[in-house]
Amino acid sequence: MSASTRTIQDDERTAFLQQDVTPLPRAQLSALSLLLLAENVMSLSIFSYINELVTKxxxxxxxxxxxxxxxxxxxxxxxxxxxxxxxxxxxxxxSIGRKPVLLSGILGMVIATIFFGLSKTFWALAASRFLAGALKGNNGVADSMLAELTDESNIAQGISLMSLAWPVGIAIGPSIGGLLSRPHDHWPQRFSGTFWIQYPYFLPCAVTSAYAALSLLIASIFLKETLHRNKNARNTGSHIGGSNLSYTGDRESGIEGVSGVSVPREGDEQERESLRSLFTRPVILSISVSAVFVFLEISQESLLPLAYTTPIRYGGLGLDAGQMGMCLGVFGILNGPIQFWMFPRLVKLMGLRGLLLASISCFVPVFLLFPIIGRYARHAGNEDPMLWSFVLLHMLMVGGVDMAYGSIFIYTSSAAPRKNMLGATNGLAQTIVSVQRSVGPAIASSLFAFSLENEIMEGYGVFYGLTLCTFAAIWLASQLPREAWKSQEDLE
Known part of the structure; x- marks a missing residue:
């Protein structure tokens, strides 16, 4: 890179930093976060007891x-x-707006979660979980709404606020699942009926569904539609009236490390383009990085409760559902402030790609700590203080991994070719991500079981294999630009 180019980039960065930061629409982001939190609480509540349920x-x-x-x-x-x-x-x-899709998705999950709690066979459980995923379409739509509620000056702060839904969901969901499962065994006087014996995991499903229904009611009142909020706004080529009709910036420089978060401009009479036009290099590369990252993330996410609840003689920690829920709850409590306070500051300090590479690199200690913790538990048992120091370190590394979500969101949203394709771009990204999330737990859990049955590398073979995959993910992420993509419309 020439000295003159660097000078231009430094001048652009200085100019951006001198701009006022648009105030966040906190009320709207809070209502949106409430819906995402409800989804996470419902979907994550089973993680603390799913292995116990399958065992029974x-x-x-x-x-x-x-x-x-x-x-x-x-x-x-x-x-x-x-x-x-x-x-x-x-x-x-x-076409119809973000809000109705978000609300209907939460309602669908509530219904499916109740069915899950009433399921007594493996196939009924499987069908309920598939139905829950199919009825909700929140991820891509929520990403689009977040992009429409923020601009290039406050997107990092918006992401840090929205990111709280995940760690708080981890803190609440598995805790509810672990504490309220099998109520007949824990509180026989209050839950003495035969219903609680036949459906020992219905109570956490009912409680999380009730919370989601309340969140749905609140959001239906206070959450406003964002799709057409800027339709008649005057286009200035930057943010308009505190909104984000379009973002401009250079691929290699930008405001606070979040440059050119390009949500392209919307033409009043422009028709939505076909899906074929989504397949540009920025979209393909951003989604590819997202897909590889999510495969690794969902693998460790499904392996963590599985490994921690596996008996010590097989290399796990031997935790029960209540202990597992408490463990994940503590992780959520620790992870929330880290995500909220650190993400915008680290983006500013390290740049978008720098933070992404650092976050993905955290997978290496995350996967390698599994066999370290397992071996130590075999030697000292699961009550040794040093063991729980390793567990705490493990959780902190997982928190470092989660920092990547905000960076990936910015890359994917800024890759959208045009404003009227923002929903389709995020939808395509979330489709690929969902495919990875659908195969990741099955592959990782099956390899975990296969490693145990065949004693591959003392039963820890899956973790070493995923460590090697991490280096491929780091290389792929290094192909992204230093900062967010510049809009195709801005290039025209």
Whole structure:
């Protein structure tokens, strides 16, 4: 890069930093976050007890090493259902608006979650999870709404606020699942009826569904539609009236490390383009990075409760559902402030690509700590203080991984060729991501069980394999520009 080019970039960065930061629409972002939190609480609540539930079903033949196969299938089917419909939901939101799609998605999840709690066979559980994923189309639509509520001066702050829905969901969802499962065993005087014996996991499903229904009611009142909010605004080539009709910037420089978050301009009479026009290099590369990252993330996400609840003699920690829920709850409490306070500051300090590469690199210690923790537990048991120091370090590294989500969102949204394709772009991204999320738990859990059964590298072979995959993800992410993509419309 020439000295003159660097000088131009430095001048552009200085000019951007001198601009006023648009105030965040906190009320709207809070209402949107409330819906995402409700979704996370419902979907994550099963993670603390899913392995225990599978163990109680008459499908493993009493072999605890096979639990991973069936637990992985149940978890994967949620994302498989999502993959089949999320693009259609996102494209529908480009026509009828974001709000009705978001609200209907939460309602669908409430219904499916109740069915899950009333399911008594493996196939009923699997069908309920698939239905939950298929009925909700929130991820791509929520991304589009976030992009429409922010501009290039406040997108990082908006992401940090929205990112709280994930760690808080981890703190609440698995805690509810672990604490309220099998209420007849824990509180026999209050839950003495035969219903609670026949449906020992209905209570956490009912509580999370009730919370989601309340969130749905609040959002239906306070959340405003964003799709056409700037339709008649005057186009200035930058943000307009505190909104984000379009973003401008250079691929190699930008405001606070978040340059050119390009949500391209919308023509009043321009027709939506076909999906074929989405396949540009920025879109393909951004989605590819997202897909590889999400495969690794969902793999560790499904392996963590599986490994922690596996008996110590097989290399796990031997935690029960309540302990697992408490463990994930503590992680959510620690991870929330980290995501909220650190993301915008780290983007400013490291740049968008720098933060993304650092976050993906955290997968290396995340996967390698699994065998370290397992070996130590075999030696010292699961009550040793040093063991829980390793567990705490493990959780902190997972929090570092989660920083990548905000960076990937900015890259994907800025890659949208045009404003009227924002929903389709995010929908396509979430479709690919959902496919990865649908195969990731099944692959990772099956490889975990296969490693245990065949004692591959002392039963930890899956973790070493995923460590190697991490280096491929780092290389792919390094092909992204230093900052967000510049809009195709801005280039025309």
């Amino acid at each position: 079903l008459p499908i493993t033949g009493g072999d605890e090493r096979k639990v991973g196969y069936y637990a992985g299938i149940i978890i994967s089917l949620y994302f498989a259902g999502e993959a089949t419909t999320i693009l259609q939901w996102s494209r529908l939101s480009d």
